[in-house]
Amino acid sequence: MKLSTTLLLSSLSLATSAAFAAEPVIGLITKTESNPFFVKMKEGADAEAKKLGAKLLSAAGKTDGDNAGQVTAIENMVAAGAKTIMITPSDAKAIIPAIKKAQSQGVQVIALDSPTDPVSAVDALFATDNYKAGVLIGQYAKAALGGKKAVIATLDLFPGHPVGAQRHNGFLKGFGLTAPDAKSNELGGKAAGVVCMADSFGDAAKGQTGMENCLQKNPDINLVYTINEPAAAGAFKALKAAGKEKNVIIVSVDGGCAGVKDVGAGVIAATSQQYPLRMASMGVAAGVEYAKTGKKVSGYTDTGVTLIANKAVAGVDSKDVKTGMDLCWGNK
Secondary structure, three states: OHHHHHHHHHHHHHHHHHHHHOOOEEEEEEOOOOOHHHHHHHHHHHHHHHHHOOEEEEEEOOOOOOHHHHHHHHHHHHHOOOOEEEEOOOOOOOOHHHHHHHHHOOOEEEEEOOOOOOHHHOOEEEEOOHHHHHHHHHHHHHHHHOOOOOOEEEEEOOOOOHHHHHHHHHHHHHHOOOOOOOOOOOOOHHHHOOOEEEEOOOOHHHHHHHHHHHHHHOOOOOEEEEOOHHHHHHHHHHHHHOOOHHHOEEEEEEOEHHHHHHHHOOOOOEEEEOOHHHHHHHHHHHHHHHHHHOOOOOEEEEOOOEEEEOOOOOOOOOEOHHHHHHHOEOOO
C-alpha cells in the first residue's frame, strides 16, 4: 500500500512537471506601456497566449528610446525561462548585443512593428510594410492636391530609425519624387525638394513645434507628411493657430482610433492603418510552435496596411472612416 501511494505521488509529480513544461513562456517587450498601439499589442498577445495555453511575460521601456530598460527586460525574461521573446526595439542597433546573448541561450527573438538594424539580427520580423504605408499616403496626397505645386514639410521620427526612414521615403516615392529605397535608413527629403524637415519623435507637442518652425521657414507649405497621428494633431494645431489649416493637406500613418477620428473630422486627410494586435498574435503563435517542435520562424511577415481616407480620390484604393473605426486600436 505504501509503495502504491509512493508510486501514485510520483506519477502525480511527473504529471504536474509535464504540465508546467508544456506551458511555453513567451515574453513581450514594448517601447512603452502607455501608447495605445502597444496597449493593443499586449491585448493581442494576452488573448493568443490564453488561447494557446502559454504564459506571457510583459515589460516595456520607461520612454520611447529607453534601450537600457529593454536590455534589462530581455535579461529578466531569459532568467524567468522565456523561450521566445517578442520586442519592439527602441534602438535598432543598440539592442542587438542583448538579442544575440539571448539567442545564444536558445531563445527565439521576434521583432514586432520595428525592425532591428540589420533586420537579420532577429529570427523574424512581424510588422507593417512601412515603406508601403508611406507610398499609399504619398499617392493619396498627390491625387488630393489636384495638380497644384506641392510645397512639402515632413514631421519625422528621429534620425536613423528604420520605421521613420521607411515611412518618409515611401511617402516621397508614392508622391512621385526622388526617394531612397526601402532598405535605406537615411531620409531622402532634401534631395526630393522638401522645403522643411523636422523631428517630432512621434509626439504631439514636438509635432506642433516642428510645424511652427516650418511655417516660419516657408509660410506657403500646402502638404504635410507626419510620422504618426499624434504628430499630425500637433501639426494641425500649429496650422490652425496660423489660420492655415484649411489650405494644407496632412497625411499620416498609424490608424489608431484617435487618428481615424481626426480623419473623420478633416484634421488628417488620410492615414495608413496598421494592425498591432495581429503582430502580437502571430508572434505568440510562433513562440508556441517553437516550444512544441523546436522549429523557429524566420524572415519578414507583412501584417497588413490599409489606407483610410476622409474622401476617396480617383486611382487610389482606400477605405472609409467607418471601416477605419471598426479596425482601429485605442479608445473608441
